[in-house]
Amino acid sequence: MFKNFKSVSKCAYGRGSFSKLGEIITEKRSENNKYFVFLIDHYFQDKEEFKARIPAESGDIVEFIYTSGEEPKTSQIDELRDRFLAEKGLPAGVIGIGGGSIMDIAKALSLMFTNEGSSVQYQGLNLIKKPGIYHVGVPTISGTGAEVSMTAVLTGPTKKLGLKCDWTVFDQIVLDPDLIASVPRNDWFYTGMDTYIHCVESMNGYLKNTFSEAYGYKAIDLCKDVYLNEGFGQNPLNDEKLMVASYFGGLSLTYSEVGVCHALSYGLSYVFGTRHCFANCIIFPHLGEFYPEGVAEFNKMVAQNEIYLPQNLSKDWTDEQIEKMIDVCWALTHMWRHALGEDWEKKLTRQKIKDLYKMM
Numbered sequence: 001m002f003k004n005f006k007s008v009s010k011c012a013y014g015r016g017s018f019s020k021l022g023e024i025i026t027e028k029r030s031e032n033n034k035y036f037v038f039l040i041d042h043y044f045q046d047k048e049e050f051k052a053r054i055p056a057e058s059g060d061i062v063e064f065i066y067t068s069g070e071e072p073k074t075s076q077i078d079e080l081r082d083r084f085l086a087e088k089g090l091p092a093g094v095i096g097i098g099g100g101s102i103m104d105i106a107k108a109l110s111l112m113f114t115n116e117g118s119s120v121q122y123q124g125l126n127l128i129k130k131p132g133i134y135h136v137g138v139p140t141i142s143g144t145g146a147e148v149s150m151t152a153v154l155t156g157p158t159k160k161l162g163l164k165c166d167w168t169v170f171d172q173i174v175l176d177p178d179l180i181a182s183v184p185r186n187d188w189f190y191t192g193m194d195t196y197i198h199c200v201e202s203m204n205g206y207l208k209n210t211f212s213e214a215y216g217y218k219a220i221d222l223c224k225d226v227y228l229n230e231g232f233g234q235n236p237l238n239d240e241k242l243m244v245a246s247y248f249g250g251l252s253l254t255y256s257e258v259g260v261c262h263a264l265s266y267g268l269s270y271v272f273g274t275r276h277c278f279a280n281c282i283i284f285p286h287l288g289e290f291y292p293e294g295v296a297e298f299n300k301m302v303a304q305n306e307i308y309l310p311q312n313l314s315k316d317w318t319d320e321q322i323e324k325m326i327d328v329c330w331a332l333t334h335m336w337r338h339a340l341g342e343d344w345e346k347k348l349t350r351q352k353i354k355d356l357y358k359m360m
């Protein structure tokens with residue numbers, strides 16, 4: 001296996017590092033039409049103390065984005081790009097402040113400022129034609145690894161798939177553990193579990209390798225500190241650990257690949273709009289035959305943190321909906337190849353995927 005990955009160019013880490021954001025982006029202010037776009041999670045819209053710390057200057061655009069409903073869409077990126085270009089021309093850069101949704105919107109928007117047409121036509125690997133503009137990620141909820149990954153996941157008219165290429169990767173990230181302290185308990189669990197599942201999947205498949213395992217084992221240890229070991233729970237030390245776990249988990253899968261849970265999860269999200277991390281948590285307990293140790297430990301973390309996960313959802317699903325989920329899931333050939341091997345099509349049937357969905 002040959003992989004040659006671009007990493008995030010610069011990373012600031014530590015409590016209070018958000019205060020340095022203005023200083024960090026200053027040198028880029030003279031580029032293009034000399035203004036920045038700040039894309040900020042709607043949670044912060046009425047948080048006056050936080051808003052006062054956003055280093056926006058006159059002429060910059062500050063846009064609050066609602067993220068509690070559907071996941072980022074291709075049409076949303078196209079609309080933002082067209083509106084900002086019409087209003088003020090090409091910005092100096094895009095700063096995303098929020099969770100995985102905002103990270104992906106910032107990454108995709110950076111690319112779409114310089115690539116013509118709709119983002120729909122770039123959903124896939126290396127389809128983007130030109131580098132995007134300078135883009136910075138400031139995560140405020142940890143787990144997806146979107147701050148470090150080379151993909152910007154979008155839901156389009158026919159598929160949920162990322163704009164994936166070297167230019168997607170952030171130029172700069174600012175990891176300030178103070179910013180994740182206010183995450184609601186359920187989101188804290190679901191999104192953290194995305195890291196855990198990334199690592200279990202990246203380390204259990206045909207593409208696993210020492211690079212991916214080194215990051216993965218450390219990220220799993222950190223997750224266990226946050227969700228299982230003595231001192232577990234939402235607290236400042238664990239916020240530091242979770243932020244690093246998310247980053248390492250993202251690197252673990254960058255050097256390998258996700259597997260069965262993510263393939264099924266994309267189908268579920270596509271058909272029902274179920275949010276990524278929550279969808280993974282619904283699916284993962286049913287994957288004991290693929291990841292026995294990971295599932296046993298996951299179940300312990302669910303119990304210890306007293307998290308409720310819905311059961312028997314599939315009783316309300318129509319055959320048509322399940323068939324559509326299977327279509328989306330089956331098309332994720334890179335995940336199946338990693339999880340089951342080159343001959344995955346001989347090992348997997350549509351009926352098997354249906355049986356797994358029926359367990360949920």
Ligand code: NAD
Binds near residue numbers: 101102146187276277
């Ligand atoms: P999110 O960005 O969807 O946010 C979840 C919720 O948390 C929102 O309601 C938001 O308002 C709230 N929130 C965010 N920060 C907060 C804070 N500090 N305090 C209180 N509330 C806060 O969450 P997510 O789980 O990080 O991201 C999910 C998205 O990430 C999905 O769209 C998924 O497709 C994507 N994803 C991307 C990658 C990648 O590599 N690009 C990987 C996994 C998932």
Ligand code: ZN
Binds near residue numbers: 194262280
């Ligand atoms: Zn994930």
